Amino acid sequence: MNVSGERRSDAVDVLQQENFEPVILGQGNRVEAQLPAPHAKVLAGEKVFLYLGGEMAMPDLSGWSVRDVMKFSQASGVTVEQSGNGYVTNQEIAPGEPISGNETIEVNFDSERISDEVDEDSEEGTEEENPETNDEEVENEDE
Numbered sequence: 001m002n003v004s005g006e007r008r009s010d011a012v013d014v015l016q017q018e019n020f021e022p023v024i025l026g027q028g029n030r031v032e033a034q035l036p037a038p039h040a041k042v043l044a045g046e047k048v049f050l051y052l053g054g055e056m057a058m059p060d061l062s063g064w065s066v067r068d069v070m071k072f073s074q075a076s077g078v079t080v081e082q083s084g085n086g087y088v089t090n091q092e093i094a095p096g097e098p099i100s101g102n103e104t105i106e107v108n109f110d111s112e113r114i115s116d117e118v119d120e121d122s123e124e125g126t127e128e129e130n131p132e133t134n135d136e137e138v139e140n141e142d143e
Helices: 008-017 066-076 116-127 131-142
Strands: 021-026 033-035 047-053 079-083 087-091 104-110
Touching: 008 021, 008 047, 021 066, 033 066, 047 066, 066 079
Parallel strands: 021 047, 079 104
Antiparallel strands: 033 047, 087 104
16 A cells, blocks of 8 residues: 555545554655555554654554554654563653654553553443333333
């Protein structure tokens, strides 16, 4: 999938339609480079890094695999010092902070994947009312 030279919005649309996860690096309007390279074999759901030129911002690496972080390092020029295995649980530079591509950052990994969705689901489950109580209340109102 070659999106080099495409407008940012067009490139993102194309990648999402093909079931890839675009990761934007830079502030420009057109894709200057991409990783994996155009025509490389890419698995569905895989991150595709798009460099647009200009100042880059640190992405939120939470939950990313070691492989994704290594691709980010290659695409951005940021050197990553890895601690642990599995999925990212902590990163030294906060998401959104400007990066130049010359930094060295420490990234901590853990074998348990962090997911906000799991946390939200478990919170929702604790707030649900007992369905039997609701049915009884409805029956009493009808009488």
